[in-house]
Amino acid sequence: MNSSPHEAPQPARIDQMRRDYTLGGLDIQDVHDDPLVQFELWFAEATGRPHDAHPVTRESVAQEAGIPGWFEPNAMTLSTTTAAGDVTSRTVLLKGITSKQFVFYTSYESTKSRQIAANANVSLCFFWPHLQRQVLVSGRAERTDRESSTAYFQSRPYESQLGAHASTQSSTIESREILEQRMAELAEKYPPNTTVPLPEKWGGYAVTPVEIEFWQGRTNRLHDRIVYTRPSDAGPQTPWQLSRRSP
Ligand SMILES: Cc1cc2nc3c(=O)[nH]c(=O)nc-3n(C[C@H](O)[C@H](O)[C@H](O)COP(=O)(O)O)c2cc1C
Structure with a gap:
């Protein structure tokens, strides 16, 4: 921070921050029967890869919304x-x-992971401000099999692989130096261009949804919310129920 008290910017009036959402609407007849397919369509738009039905480009939506195109749309x-x-x-x-x-x-x-072990019910929330969209997923998380975790782990950059070994995620540590020391030791144990094994303590979770909501911002806060629901014990052939929820 190099600004003096005289140059300090005016704090934003949080209560006055608002934006009208005008980019589009969403109706039950607009969406795919399968919410995973619908998610992929919206995700393609969020990453700037327009699909045929709704050719929204990253540049056009960003320009209209006045914000950067996208950053980590898979966050x-x-x-x-x-x-x-x-x-x-x-x-x-x-x-x-x-x-x-x-x-x-x-x-x-x-x-x-400790919490998922205690209660497998989780929620996921994607916010794509450049599209004025949100997707909410409620479902149950389960560990992915070791083969797919290994395949993904091996696709990560070398330093990220070492980082997964070095970190005891969520535990309290004395200092950053401890991590750097562990990284140096691991780099000796697993030199570059050798296979770094998948740590026992690391892997994937797959969330099977029981409800997915697609939210499209609209004017006057009358947003569109299209919801897919399916009981958790439903088989894969069970059709999803579609409904509109009040904003
Ligand atoms: C943009 C972004 C992406 C992240 N991606 C991951 C991820 O994929 N996996 C992960 O374990 N942590 C990720 N993190 C870190 C988590 O937010 C969190 O700090 C970490 O997983 C420990 O969470 P926990 O102590 O609640 O388990 C990410 C953080 C940010 C800001």
Whole structure:
């Protein structure tokens, strides 16, 4: 910080911060029967890869909204709870979408993983401000198999692989130097261009949704919310129920 008190910027009036959402609307007849397919369509737009039906480009939406095009569109807020119902949220990156699940990777020793072990019900929240859209997913998380975790781990940059070994995620540590020391030791143990094994403590979770909501911002706060629901014990052939929810 190099500004003197005289040059200090005026604090933003949080209560006066508002933006009207005008980019589009969403109706039940607009969306795909399968919410995972619908998610992929919106995700393609969020990453600036327009699909045929709704050719929204990253540049055009960013220009209209007056904000940068996109940054980490696969970032999502993951909320988990303890058995007692205490909630924790944090950002993680979506690393895969299958025909029925959302996949992310983390440490199995982390707070989130301990909470998932206590209660597999989680929620995911994607916010794409450049499209004035939000997607909410409620579902159950389960560990991915070791083969797919290994395949993803091996695709990560070498330093990230070492980092997964070095970190005891969510634990208290004395200093940053401890991490750097561990990284140096690991670089000796696993030199560059050798295979760094998947740590036992690290892997993926796949979230099977029971509800997905697609939210499109509209004018006057009368936003569109189209919701897909399906009971958690429903088979893959069970059709999703679609409804509109009040904003
Ligand atoms: C943009 C962004 C992406 C992140 N992606 C991941 C991720 O994919 N996996 C992960 O374990 N942590 C990720 N983190 C760090 C988490 O937010 C969090 O600090 C960490 O997972 C520990 O969470 P926990 O102590 O609640 O388990 C990310 C953070 C940010 C800001």
